[in-house]
Amino acid sequence: MAVGKNKRLSKGKKGLKKKTLDPFTRKDWYQVKAPSSFQIRDVGKTLVNRTTGLKNANDALKGRIFEVSLADLQKDEDHAFRKVKLRVDEVQGKNCLTNFHGLDFTSDKLRSLVRKWQSLIEANVTVKTTDDYLLRLFAIAFTKRRPNQIKKTTYAASSQIRAIRKKMTEIIVREASSCTLTQLTAKLIPEVIGREIEKATQGIYPLQNVHIRKVKLLKAPKFDLGALLNLHGESNTDESGQKVEREFKETVLEDV
Numbered sequence: 001m002a003v004g005k006n007k008r009l010s011k012g013k014k015g016l017k018k019k020t021l022d023p024f025t026r027k028d029w030y031q032v033k034a035p036s037s038f039q040i041r042d043v044g045k046t047l048v049n050r051t052t053g054l055k056n057a058n059d060a061l062k063g064r065i066f067e068v069s070l071a072d073l074q075k076d077e078d079h080a081f082r083k084v085k086l087r088v089d090e091v092q093g094k095n096c097l098t099n100f101h102g103l104d105f106t107s108d109k110l111r112s113l114v115r116k117w118q119s120l121i122e123a124n125v126t127v128k129t130t131d132d133y134l135l136r137l138f139a140i141a142f143t144k145r146r147p148n149q150i151k152k153t154t155y156a157a158s159s160q161i162r163a164i165r166k167k168m169t170e171i172i173v174r175e176a177s178s179c180t181l182t183q184l185t186a187k188l189i190p191e192v193i194g195r196e197i198e199k200a201t202q203g204i205y206p207l208q209n210v211h212i213r214k215v216k217l218l219k220a221p222k223f224d225l226g227a228l229l230n231l232h233g234e235s236n237t238d239e240s241g242q243k244v245e246r247e248f249k250e251t252v253l254e255d256v
Helices: 057-061 070-074 107-113 158-177 181-188 192-200 225-231
Strands: 027-033 042-049 065-069 082-092 095-105 120-128 134-143 207-219
Touching: 027 082, 042 057, 042 065, 057 082, 065 070, 070 082, 082 225, 095 107, 095 181, 095 225, 107 134, 120 158, 134 158, 134 192, 158 181, 158 192, 181 192, 192 207
Parallel strands: 027 095
Antiparallel strands: 027 042, 065 082, 082 095, 095 207, 120 134, 134 207
């Protein structure tokens, strides 16, 4: 006798289907809030599983990174080629409070900048802000024609490139290490550092399209809730945290 499954016993009833649950019934929507240094605070919404047992929804949200176009945050299409990374540091109610996590250029913008007959100069610097954020900033610049130049090409000599790179590094270190992360973000949005480099290097070789193309967060300091709430224009002092004064009455035990 052959050993195996009894096909007649294993057959189930026809027409019965397994009941499927919609996974969205176990999830909640949370609002993502950008820091107050940006014009538009409401970035969007994110989904997370509800708190069940030991699994906390807040823990699942903390550390999430969102990539948003700077044009959406600033209501300005001129910033469409820059992407900002925001990291969730705290969850309050249904709001996810984020902090700046990095900046990058879109690949199509970078490709459009690179052209023939000019020199490309790049520099990267690791700096620490006054509030102990360790960042790496990547700068990019291109040479341009001098006034009344007849020559077609604008190639800089290697000595000039070294001098420009040195000047770029000095300016980035000076501008980034003397301010907080919030102040640095405010400098990056209007391209203050890029214009400063362009002005300082005029004597070496005229430059164009000078940008801080990328900002990478290497290390963040210990989490400070008060600093994050100030960044979002909120306060962590409320009435629930005030001390309640009560009169002390000494109880006298009667002799039994």
